[in-house]
Amino acid sequence: MSSPGGQDGPVSGFGESAHASGPGKEAKARRLGQVFTPDPVADLMASLCIDDPDAEVFDPCIGEGALLLAAGRRLAALGNAEWHRQVWGLEVDPEALAVGRRRVAEAAGVEPEAIRVTRGDFLDLPPPSLGMPEGRLLDLELGGPAGESALCDVALMNPPYTRQERLALETKARGGALSRRAGLHAHFWMHLARFVRPGGWLGAITPSTWLSAEYGRELRAFLLKHFRIHFVIGFERDVFPDATVEACVTILEKRAGCTDAGAPPPVRFLSLSAGAEWLAAASEAAGRECDGEGPGYRLRVVPQAELVAEEGWNRWFLHPSTARAVRAIRSASAGRVPLEAAARIRRGLTTGNNRVFFLDAAQAARQGIEERYLRRVVRSPREIIGLDTESVAQPGLVLFPPGPDEGGSRAAEYLREQGVVTSAYLPTTPPEPAPLLFGYAVRARKAFFRNSAGLLASDNFFEVIPRRPEETSVLFALLNSVVAALHLEAHGRGQGRGLLKIQRYELAGLQLPDPARMDPVARRELEALGEELRQHPEEEGIRAALDYLVARLLGLDAVELRRAERELASARRVKSLSRGAVVKGREVEWTASPARPGQAERDAFHPAGEAIWGSGALRGAR
Known part of the structure; x- marks a missing residue:
């Protein structure tokens, strides 16, 4: 993304990196939330959103131009040799804007002044009315005739990845129904919807946390109300190698209005493998009407009517057998309670x-x-x-x-x-020390600790205080079982680089056998296994016995729970591998488009490039 928009990682350039690194630039990127869009992601978004060579394409935060360049490649492949007249955008960072303008101009073979981009903060831009075609062209010095509609056919964005704590109060207030915990990308999404004409398309790459986080509920409700959701795309590997963020791509078609009665197409939750041909995988997945797998992808097809804002959507990326295991815990017939019923949970100091x-x-x-x-x-x-x-x-x-x-x-x-x-x-x-501690930022081990030393804990921990002190040993055992581990993997939030972050409410909702209603024999078994595990935490036999006992108490299959937990943990850890790493003998890194200096890059935008970029292969998704 860049200041508002961007890209991080390899990008197509002119024989050099489009964005040089350095301490000063890195500090600015952190301050502005800049994460620049890799070319493979940009091309995927453009191909899924653009099927008209005359489409007007807008990027509210162009960064160094990756999404506008991808739009140009797509428009050129569809036959538009003067594609630069169809793309326009904003950028708040003057340095990124200058680079983006130059790159787009060089690719189009025109002077920089011919490129319709300007400096500005998108969230300060007054929008046309939501869904109203009479919106007028905003004063962006873009050279459009007076009275021309301001609504675009396609919007592509990679908004700033800025923590909600750093947002101005007026920005949060403009978000209306959005949670105060929502990041800047959520505000961009709701604002950008006002600039897309009815029937137009919006493609966004954002942090994937909105899919499952409590703060994402309002955003999910907004998308369900105003859009037909065609794709939600996740990635086996982090697409931003130099940023701690787990991203997803969302492809939306704006409804004609709140009364749009047309049945929306099914939502395709598409998981793309590292090293796969993403455009080919998306094209094949677009033609499938049911769940399945293919070269480089796994697909879940879900009727949009089954999506509800109150439930997280990340579960639709799970393998069906894994999803069944996760659901089984919540629907277990045996006596169970959420952790918050058995213990108080507080943040450390x-x-x-x-x-x-x-x-x-x-x-x-x-x-x-x-x-x-x-x-x-x-x-x-x-x-x-x-x-x-x-x-x-x-x-x-x-x-x-x-x-x-x-x-x-x-x-x-x-x-x-x-x-x-x-x-x-x-x-x-x-405060008094808590009997149990949990480090909520997880990489390798999902461990709950006995606090025998009576230490206070910093805010890197959640402190777990049993409501009945005599249940401490039982809870220690339950919390270190596969039931707890699977819940954390399924409901925690991926932060990129293999990091899993657990929020307090996610921990509070963990379903466990109710210690108060537990058979005394089972209780003693749990206490004994918990003590053995405390003394010998690396003994797999102890963990297996504990997992089987807890699963039996809930009437579940321990083998399925352990398999599902291993699958989720393994998929998460793959994301932490450095580029070029090898997993099980195969290459997992994705590669960006090769740099094309000067004329070679311009050639890629000629309509003859149709054989390379495709000319409507993905229209079956519409």
Whole structure:
């Protein structure tokens, strides 16, 4: 994406990278949420959205031009030799805008002034009315005749990947029904819908979290109301190798209005393999009316009427047998409860200034800070060997600020020396340590830890506090079983690079056998297996016995649960592999279009390039 839009990873250029790297540029990219679109993704989006050579194509955040270039390739393949007259866009970053303008101009063989792009913040652009064709061309100095419609035929976007905490309050307010936790991409989506004519197409590559996150409910409802959803596309490998984000592509057709009675086509949830010919795979999948697999892809075909905003849509990417295993846990007939019914869940300690409030023992001694203000703390799951905090070799210390009447203490003096008075986040009274801990950012192990050492935990953990203390050992065993692991894999949010993040509400909804209604014999078995696992966490035989017992308590098949969990975990970890890595003897990296300097790149836009780029092979999807 770029400042609003972009691309990260290989892009077609002119014998050089279109976006040079460097500390300054990387810092700006982080600030603006820039993640630039790889060519294979851009071409996929353009081919799925554009089937008219005269289509007007708009990119609200062009970045360095990847999506406009892909639109040009597609329009040229459809026979439009002057495709540059059909594409236009905005970009807030002047440096990216200049690069994008130059690249599009060189590809079209025209002067940069002929390219209809300008600097601006898309979210500040007043829209035409949603679905109303009388919207007028906005004053973008694009050279269109006065009174020309502002509504485009196709919109392609890769919006900024900016955390919701960094959004201005006025931006959040403009989002209307959107959750305050929604990222900037959600605001772009709802705003961009107003610029697409009825019957037009919108293609977007965004973080995939909206598919499952609670904040995505309003966005899912909006899309169901205003669009026919043709494709939701996931990728075996991260498409942004240099960014920690898991992305998906969504292809939408705007309804003629809220009363559009036409039955929408089925939604195709398409999983694309690394190294596959994505255009060919999408073309083949577009012609299928039922679930299936083919070269480089796996497809689930779901009637749009079956999609509801209240339920996450990422489940439709699951293999049918895996989906059955996940559903089986939620529909188990045996007594089960959500974790929040058996335990309180709270976030670990946030300080607001870790450099000041987290210390090691030597620092605290050097500063002479009184022990009454200090508590032992574990800051990262990596500090815990095995499944018990008693293995933490050197716990850190957290400083709780002295009260206003304790200004003469050495602790207060230390804070003044650091330019700090207090913490807006730390409680005035240290909390009691929680019996169980969970590190909610998961890469390799999905582990719940016994806190035998009685340590406080940083905000890298969720603290689990059983409502009945006598159930701590049982819960420890249940939470380290395959039932919990499968729930976390299925309901957590992929963050890219193989990282899985669990939100509190996702953990709270974890379904487990009810300890309060459990048979005493089974309870004792669980406690014994949990203790064995605590002492020998690497023993596969103990884990297998635990999994079989918990599955039996829920009336489920442990073999199916373990297979499903392994499949999901393996698919997630593949994403963390570096480019060029090999999995089971096969190449998993995707390759971008080769760089084409000068005339060679212009040649790719000539209508004769139809044999390369295709000229309607994907129209069967419409």
